[in-house]
Amino acid sequence: MMSQVSTPSSWSSAERNAAVVEANIRCHADGCERQATRWSNLCGLCEKQWLEDHKPVFGKPTPEQLKAAQAVIREHYGQQIANGVFDDWSSQIGRAFSRPLSKLVSPVGMRRYRTPKERFTPLLAMRTRDRGVLTRKGVINLLSYSLVIDAMITPIIPQPVRRDYMLALLGQRFLGREVYSKTTLRYTSRREKTGVIRYGPDGPQELTRRVEEEVPAKEYYRIRRADMRYIGRQLWKAMEKTLLAGGRQGNEWKQLQDRLIVQSRST
Numbered sequence: 451m452m453s454q455v456s457t458p459s460s461w462s463s464a465e466r467n468a469a470v471v472e473a474n475i476r477c478h479a480d481g482c483e484r485q486a487t488r489w490s491n492l493c494g495l496c497e498k499q500w501l502e503d504h505k506p507v508f509g510k511p512t513p514e515q516l517k518a519a520q521a522v523i524r525e526h527y528g529q530q531i532a533n534g535v536f537d538d539w540s541s542q543i544g545r546a547f548s549r550p551l552s553k554l555v556s557p558v559g560m561r562r563y564r565t566p567k568e569r570f571t572p573l574l575a576m577r578t579r580d581r582g583v584l585t586r587k588g589v590i591n592l593l594s595y596s597l598v599i600d601a602m603i604t605p606i607i608p609q610p611v612r613r614d615y616m617l618a619l620l621g622q623r624f625l626g627r628e629v630y631s632k633t634t635l636r637y638t639s640r641r642e643k644t645g646v647i648r649y650g651p652d653g654p655q656e657l658t659r660r661v662e663e664e665v666p667a668k669e670y671y672r673i674r675r676a677d678m679r680y681i682g683r684q685l686w687k688a689m690e691k692t693l694l695a696g697g698r699q700g701n702e703w704k705q706l707q708d709r710l711i712v713q714s715r716s717t
């Protein structure tokens with residue numbers, strides 16, 4: 451395993467960065483060969499891609515891993531899936547994370563909301579509009595996604611970002627998009643030449659007329675990483691409460707991780 455630098459939380463970010471530079475280790479991002487210079491044990495570029503573009507720099511689940519995780523989850527909850535209890539849990543989670551379309555605001559309107567907590571409701575309404583309400587399949591998929599990250603990816607992530615990585619990716623997966631955009635039609639008017647020449651006291655003049663027209667305009671709201679993290683954290687809390695005794699640190703989650711790791715090794 452690669453060496454890591456974990457720095458005391460009382461240090462300033464400059465002090466932490468300096469400690470990482472001094473340690474002379476490689477950037478921990480997938481496939482990056484540069485030297486790590488940041489508190490996250492990433493190089494500057496990779497850290498920027500993580501913080502600003504939500505790029506999963508430490509890796510994300512592959513389709514094969516997701517399939518294996520789904521099998522583990524389905525087996526683990528086999529009884530509850532068969533007797534319908536899992537459906538009840540799923541609809542509980544689904545209801546808690548769905549908002550009616552009337553709560554949707556325009557991308558430009560999103561700027562009025564200052565914090566992830568304030569943006570929570572409109573973002574959930576957007577999600578409801580795009581993908582409907584979570585059902586059993588959706589819950590299993592999200593749980594499998596989290597399981598792969600915690601079993602396969604978080605163990606190789608250095609401490610400052612380890613805890614957040616799964617939550618941010620979970621929120622991102624749940625929302626399913628990074629930009630909220632909307633095309634609206636705006637009316638504008640402009641003057642257009644008519645080709646008709648009038649001869650007046652000042653000589654010949656071409657007549658113009660006013661034309662009203664519809665112009666499509668695109669509005670954007672870039673979903674913040676803080677929003678993904680906030681939504682991921684809330685969603686995970688609900689899944690922990692409903693599905694996992696002991697939560698993320700608990701025994702049940704650990705068992706699921708172990709089973710996935712064993713299964714991935716054998717295939």
Ligand SMILES: [Zn+2]
Nearest residue numbers: 477482493496
């Ligand atoms: Zn890098």
